[in-house]
Amino acid sequence: MNNTPYYRAISKEIDVFEHSYKNKIPFLLKGPTGTGKSRFIEFMAHKLNKKLITISCHEETSSTDLIGRYIIKGAETIWLDGPLTTAIKEGAIIYLDEIAEARPDVIVAIHSLTDHRRELFIDKLGITLKAHKDFMLVASFNPGYQKGFKELKPSTRQRFIATSFNYPEPKIEAEILVNETEIKIEIAKKLVNIATKIRNLTELGLTETVSTRLLVDAAKLIYSGLPKRLSVEVAIVEPLTDDIEVVEALKDLCNLMI
Numbered sequence: 001m002n003n004t005p006y007y008r009a010i011s012k013e014i015d016v017f018e019h020s021y022k023n024k025i026p027f028l029l030k031g032p033t034g035t036g037k038s039r040f041i042e043f044m045a046h047k048l049n050k051k052l053i054t055i056s057c058h059e060e061t062s063s064t065d066l067i068g069r070y071i072i073k074g075a076e077t078i079w080l081d082g083p084l085t086t087a088i089k090e091g092a093i094i095y096l097d098e099i100a101e102a103r104p105d106v107i108v109a110i111h112s113l114t115d116h117r118r119e120l121f122i123d124k125l126g127i128t129l130k131a132h133k134d135f136m137l138v139a140s141f142n143p144g145y146q147k148g149f150k151e152l153k154p155s156t157r158q159r160f161i162a163t164s165f166n167y168p169e170p171k172i173e174a175e176i177l178v179n180e181t182e183i184k185i186e187i188a189k190k191l192v193n194i195a196t197k198i199r200n201l202t203e204l205g206l207t208e209t210v211s212t213r214l215l216v217d218a219a220k221l222i223y224s225g226l227p228k229r230l231s232v233e234v235a236i237v238e239p240l241t242d243d244i245e246v247v248e249a250l251k252d253l254c255n256l257m258i
Contacts, residue, residue, distance in 0.1 A: 007036065007043035008176050010168050017044050020161050021093075021136055026114045028157065029140040031165030034211020036176075037140045040165070041095045050134065051092040053083045057102035063109035066096075067122055079125065088113070088120055091134030099139040100152050107156055113137055114159035170196060173212060181219040187228070190258045191215050194232065197253065198240075204249075206240055214239060228258050 020027045021044075029037040038054070045052035055066065066084035070077050087094035099106070112119050118131040139160065141152055168176065170192045177188040195210040218235035222228050237250045 004046050005039060005042045006179055007039050008168070008172060008179070010172065013040065013163050014044070016161070016163055021048060024118065024136060026137040026139070026160040028160035028162040029138070029165055030143050030162055032142055032211065033208055034213030035165040035167060036212060037165050038095070038097060041093070041138055045093050051090060052095060053087045053092050054095045054097060055083055057096055057098045057106070059101055059103070061102040061106060063103070063105040066106060067109060067120065070124065085120065085122065085129065088129055088131045088135050091132030093136045093138055096137070096139040098141055100141040110137065111159070167195070167199065167212060173215070176212060177215055177219045180216045181223050183219040183223045187222060188219060191218055191232070194236065194254050194257050197257065198250065204246055208240065210236055210240065229255050232258055
């Protein structure tokens with residue numbers, strides 16, 4: 001049975017990642033949510049036959065969460081490796097999803113891993129770990145999200161090679177929906193048209209716009225038998241905004257298109 005995650009290449013990202021891995025240069029994926037960044041990394045780890053450890057970063061993610069901590073077990077205190085330390089020892093690919101969301105000490109902790117040293121200092125143990133030859137650090141962030149608030153410093157960005165992910169062109173996006181959900185191509189095209197229309201409505205002031213992920217959810221609901229308009233409402237319109245007037249306007253627009 002083939003367990004390869006489905007991924008449709010948009011540009012030269014597979015080649016770039018393979019060369020990044022070969023040269024052990026940290027890799028940064030930039031782009032909006034739901035554009036396939038995580039799926040791409042799953043696909044590449046599978047293609048390279050490497051273990052993948054994924055950390056979804058948020059404002060509480062600290063370097064301790066990544067590196068490890070002492071825990072009390074019975075009558076003794078023992079050290080427990082964090083996912084980053086595990087990846088360094090085992091030669092895994094670690095994927096820090098939405099790295100800009102994490103606390104600043106995370107960026108400080110990974111600095112020595114993202115240059116020629118490829119090592120991690122574990123303060124609590126007083127040791128420096130050299131990374132396994134197969135270890136690779138991958139991170140992602142969304143440059144457009146809350147612009148100016150959660151940005152990666154240029155000094156951090158320049159430690160990675162970077163590639164931008166965006167929404168695929170309509171033909172490819174429809175193909176992705178068909179592959180992911182087995183929905184009919186005619187409906188896939190209508191969903192993509194809805195997404196394209198909403199993405200161009202900048203005057204609505206949406207924080208996030210329609211991701212390919214939302215389209216996949218809508219397609220799954222339609223394929224399983226939920227009425228098309230209701231599927232679009234609950235999978236695309238409602239997740240985008242809580243503004244009642246905007247919801248109504250988007251529902252009217254979508255109902256005309258499907």
